[in-house]
Amino acid sequence: MNKVMLARQPIFDAHQKTYAYELLYRGESMDIDDDAMTSTVLSNTLNRFGIEKMTHGKVSFINLSKSFLLSDLPDILPQDATVLEVLEDVPADKEVIAAIQHWKEQGFTVALDDFISITSDHMKLLPYVDIVKIDILDCVEPLDVVVQEIRKFPIKLLAEKVETYEEYELCKKLGFDYYQGYFFSKPTVIINSHTLETSKSQLLQLLSRVLEAESPKELETDIAHDITLSYKLLCYINSASVGLKKKIDSIGHALTLLGLKKLRAWISMMLMASLSTGKPDALLALSFTRGRFLEQLALAKQDDKHSNDYFILGMFSLLDAFLDQDIGHAVESVTLPKLVYEGLLNNASKANCHLRLIQALEQGDWTQVDTLCDTVEVDSEQIMSLYTESIQWSDERVTTIHSLSA
Numbered sequence: 001m002n003k004v005m006l007a008r009q010p011i012f013d014a015h016q017k018t019y020a021y022e023l024l025y026r027g028e029s030m031d032i033d034d035d036a037m038t039s040t041v042l043s044n045t046l047n048r049f050g051i052e053k054m055t056h057g058k059v060s061f062i063n064l065s066k067s068f069l070l071s072d073l074p075d076i077l078p079q080d081a082t083v084l085e086v087l088e089d090v091p092a093d094k095e096v097i098a099a100i101q102h103w104k105e106q107g108f109t110v111a112l113d114d115f116i117s118i119t120s121d122h123m124k125l126l127p128y129v130d131i132v133k134i135d136i137l138d139c140v141e142p143l144d145v146v147v148q149e150i151r152k153f154p155i156k157l158l159a160e161k162v163e164t165y166e167e168y169e170l171c172k173k174l175g176f177d178y179y180q181g182y183f184f185s186k187p188t189v190i191i192n193s194h195t196l197e198t199s200k201s202q203l204l205q206l207l208s209r210v211l212e213a214e215s216p217k218e219l220e221t222d223i224a225h226d227i228t229l230s231y232k233l234l235c236y237i238n239s240a241s242v243g244l245k246k247k248i249d250s251i252g253h254a255l256t257l258l259g260l261k262k263l264r265a266w267i268s269m270m271l272m273a274s275l276s277t278g279k280p281d282a283l284l285a286l287s288f289t290r291g292r293f294l295e296q297l298a299l300a301k302q303d304d305k306h307s308n309d310y311f312i313l314g315m316f317s318l319l320d321a322f323l324d325q326d327i328g329h330a331v332e333s334v335t336l337p338k339l340v341y342e343g344l345l346n347n348a349s350k351a352n353c354h355l356r357l358i359q360a361l362e363q364g365d366w367t368q369v370d371t372l373c374d375t376v377e378v379d380s381e382q383i384m385s386l387y388t389e390s391i392q393w394s395d396e397r398v399t400t401i402h403s404l405s406a
Contacts, residue, residue, distance in 0.1 A: 005384055007364040008054055008391070011061065011158065012179045016280040019178060020059035020083065024364055042073065051078075053388065056395040059083060061111065066090045069099045079107035083131065088114035092124040100128045114160070116140055118149040126153045131178070133158040136167060147174045182363075184280040187324040200323060201333065203271050208335040210267045211312070216255035219263065224251050232270060239400070261308050265291075272315055273401045275322040281398070283321055286362070288394035289387075290314030293358045296386050301378065309339040310354065316340060317355055350376075361387050 008021040042062065051060060061083045064074070074084055084103055090096055100110050111131035112122060117140035126132065132150055136159050139146050150157060159171040162181030165188050171179060206222055213219050223229050230251055237254040238247055248254050255263060269288065276284040291314035298307040319330040327344055336344075343351030353375050360368040361383065373380045 005364075005366060005380075006054065006388070007361065009180060010184070010282040011059075012184070012280060012282070014172070014177060016179075016184065018058060018280075018282050018285075020061055021055045022061040022085070022180065023054060024063075042076070053392045055081075056392075056399075057081075059109075061085050063087055063113065064090075066096060069103075070095060074103055074108065075106075077108075083109045083111050085111045085113045085133070086125070086129070088116075088122070092121045097125065097128055100125070104128070104130070111158070114138075115146075115150075118146055126150065126155060129155065131156045131158055133160050133180070134176075135160050136171060137161045143170070144174055147176075151175075184283050185286060185318055185321050187320050187326070200275060203274055204334045207268060207271050210264055211337065212335055213260065213264075216258065216260050216263050217252070219267075220252050220255055223255070223267075229267070229270065233266075236266065236400075264308060265311055268312060268315060269397060269401065272322065279322065283318060284401075285394050285398050287315045287318045287322075288397050289390045290317055290355075290358050292393045293361075293386055293390040294354055296390065297354060297357075297376075297378065297383075300382065300386065301376075306339055309337045310343075310351070312337065313340045313343040313351055313355060314358065317344060317359075319344075357383070358387070 005025070007024045009024065010018045011020040011022060013019040054060070059081050060077075062077070063085045065087055068074070069084070069086065069090065074082075086096070086100070104110055109130045110128070111133055112125055112129045113133050115122060115132050115134050116138050119140070132155050134143070134146060134150075134157060136143055138161075147157060156177040157175070158178035158180060159167075159176045160180050162168050162171060162179050162183045164183050164186060167181070168179060168183045206226070209222060210219060223233060233251065233254055234248065236242065237257060238244065244257070248257065258266065269291075272287055273284055276287075291311040294314040295307045295311035298304070298310040303310075316331070316334075316336070320327040323330045323333070331341065331344055339351050342349040343355050346352055353372055357369065357372040357376060360366075360372060369383065370380060373383060
């Protein structure tokens with residue numbers, strides 16, 4: 001029996017805010033037809049994982065084959081929060097056009113997937129769809145020609161496979177409305193200088209002290225002198241998520257209650273949030289997801305001693321994108337535990353194998369996932385459970401941090 005696996009990929013608007021998530025089927029057996037693939041996505045998103053947990057209230061893009069498009073199955077999806085994505089191999093015949101019109105009348109948005117040529121049969125579908133996803137890497141004609149032709153219709157344009165900021169800027173100049181790809185997890189422009197902005201340098205110095213501290217008391221002065229951090233710490237310790245009955249108004253008391261391990265994780269998240277200013281919102285969420293996943297994986301393997309270091313490793317794996325430096329320069333700015341340093345820079349290390357596992361999950365590279373599961377000695381089904389829980393945990397923490405900053 002094929003193991004159930006889902007992945008989500010963020011879709012951004014023109015302001016690099018997360019507009020939607022495409023829900024993708026992934027599994028060990030890839031010889032599965034589109035109907036089985038869509039069935040797996042729908043049943044497991046709605047029943048096992050919950051669509052709200054996978055999308056955090058955002059719009060979801062779901063792939064549909066011709067037979068699914070002609071069936072009544074889309075009725076189980078929320079019309080105002082779902083984009084029905086017509087796969088590239090669906091023929092542009094009368095039945096398909098009628099089905100698209102029907103679902104649009106029911107309130108759905110309809111997108112056309114993997115558009116690559118203005119000479120394709122899918123040109124016939126342009127008068128009926130709302131969004132066209134253009135594969136920017138595999139376009140037959142020049143991208144600007146394709147965009148100009150599609151713009152003759154009242155359609156939103158989505159650029160697929162945007163993997164670098166250079167590609168993002170090109171698509172932005174051409175007037176795309178949405179963007180999908182992992183460009184956001186890369187540095188905007190690599191800064192060759194080792195010198196960071198003063199504000200970022202100060203944040204990393206504080207983070208170094210946090211990671212080196214042997215007791216919460218050592219950090220009391222640093223935090224008390226940072227008005228913003230003090231305020232957010234007190235808001236957090238008195239929040240419903242912590243669940244204390246008595247209000248805490250002392251920084252020292254708050255630090256003692258949290259303990260060093262939780263304090264390191266909390267301050268690390270707050271500082272990474274500060275470093276994310278001006279970056280796509282999905283970058284912070286991805287950072288938290290990686291941190292939570294690697295921490296929980298360590299705990300699942302009874303490696304409690306290093307779970308906090310794995311949490312830091314996951315978050316710092318995107319430090320190059322936060323600082324716009326290559327990872328080698330970025331880690332010079334902060335004192336890191338040995339496990340974190342090796343996980344980031346030594347591809348042969350055990351910690352790096354853990355990191356590559358979550359990266360493979362994000363990309364839906366299930367062959368690599370299976371290989372790394374064997375290396376790390378963990379079951380792939382357990383990995384999927386940890387991954388979906390980490391997504392939910394991350395989304396909740398990002399929401400909380402944004403509320404503290406409001």
